Amino acid sequence: xxxxxxxxxxxxxxxxxxxxxxxxxxxxxxxxxxxxxxxxxxxxxxxxxxxxxxxxxxxxxxxxxxxxxxxxxxxxxxxxxxxxxxxxxxxxxxxxxxxxxxxxxxxxxxxxxxxxxxxxxxxxxxxxxxxxxxxxxxxxxxxxxxxxxxxxxxxxxxxxxxxxxxxxxxxxxxxxxxxxxxxxxxxxxxxxxxxxxxxxxxxxxxxxxxxxxxxxxxxxxxxxxxxxxxxxxxxxxxxxxxxxxxxxxxxxxxxxxxxxxxxxxxxxxxxxxxxxxxxxxxxxxxxxxxxxxxxxxxxxxxxxxxxxxxxx
Numbered sequence: 001x002x003x004x005x006x007x008x009x010x011x012x013x014x015x016x017x018x019x020x021x022x023x024x025x026x027x028x029x030x031x032x033x034x035x036x037x038x039x040x041x042x043x044x045x046x047x048x049x050x051x052x053x054x055x056x057x058x059x060x061x062x063x064x065x066x067x068x069x070x071x072x073x074x075x076x077x078x079x080x081x082x083x084x085x086x087x088x089x090x091x092x093x094x095x096x097x098x099x100x101x102x103x104x105x106x107x108x109x110x111x112x113x114x115x116x117x118x119x120x121x122x123x124x125x126x127x128x129x130x131x132x133x134x135x136x137x138x139x140x141x142x143x144x145x146x147x148x149x150x151x152x153x154x155x156x157x158x159x160x161x162x163x164x165x166x167x168x169x170x171x172x173x174x175x176x177x178x179x180x181x182x183x184x185x186x187x188x189x190x191x192x193x194x195x196x197x198x199x200x201x202x203x204x205x206x207x208x209x210x211x212x213x214x215x216x217x218x219x220x221x222x223x224x225x226x227x228x229x230x231x232x233x234x235x236x237x238x239x240x241x242x243x244x245x246x247x248x249x250x251x252x253x254x255x256x257x258x259x260x261x262x263x264x265x266x267x268x269x270x271x272x273x274x275x276x277x278x279x280x281x282x283x284x285x286x287x288x289x290x291x292x293x294x295x296x297x298x299x300x301x302x303x304x305x306x307x308x309x310x311x312x
């Protein structure tokens with residue numbers, strides 16, 4: 001295990017394997033990545049453990065046969081290079097869906113209702129009491145939410161917006177979706193940006209989605225609209241987003257992920273019209289436990305000669 005996981009996960013893994021838990025909570029460095037491939041039969045990597053083609057090239061005959069990723073996103077692992085090296089890669093889909101959708105709703109509400117600004121005002125001792133035009137934000141009822149990527153997580157967010165807040169739903173994805181709620185598919189991302197009051201990014205990370213939300217898409221958004229990103233940081237062009245926020249060309253943003261995390265630009269920190277969370281999309285004990293148990297089950301199945309439940 002490349003970082004400590006909940007105790008229940010460690011205990012379950014110990015029933016099947018000799019387990020080494022790396023106690024450092026930061027991503028593995030280059031030497032540790034290579035040692036993992038060389039010295040262990042299986043690894044449970046986590047976000048930030050960068051398995052690049054060079055890492056696999058440097059360990060031409062790896063002992064490791066499986067990377068059972070802890071998380072649904074696996075853009076930190078070059079799957080093509082891993083496969084070429086003879087490794088299986090798995091992930092943990094499903095376990096993260098509801099918790100990540102909840103985090104998206106947290107960001108939508110915090111951004112649209114200016115909750116971050118309000119809390120800072122109170123904590124700074126500068127709140128002088130209620131008045132009718134203080135911190136006026138965007139009411140969600142009857143507004144339109146735009147979902148970028150209508151997969152499991154995107155659909156869970158859309159259901160919450162539609163059923164819980166009475167919002168209209170629009171989306172952009174590579175193909176039309178059969179959904180259990182009304183939604184309008186937009187042909188282009190710019191078309192979606194023009195049509196919605198809140199746009200939520202819920203696509204996988206990777207080369208195909210790098211800077212998917214760029215300056216052009218941001219320019220298409222309405223001046224009062226808010227952008228929320230719970231996907232991967234580099235899906236949004238961070239510099240272009242900062243410019244749009246600084247110039248008040250959009251209403252605000254809510255971010256749980258960052259292009260170069262854990263680095264968060266000072267320019268973002270200085271802005272009042274953006275909510276900044278420390279990548280807590282799945283940060284609930286029961287969720288992280290379920291994710292870990294899925295990783296362990298992928299390992300168990302692999303070494304038992306069974307089909308792994310969650311190959312990527």
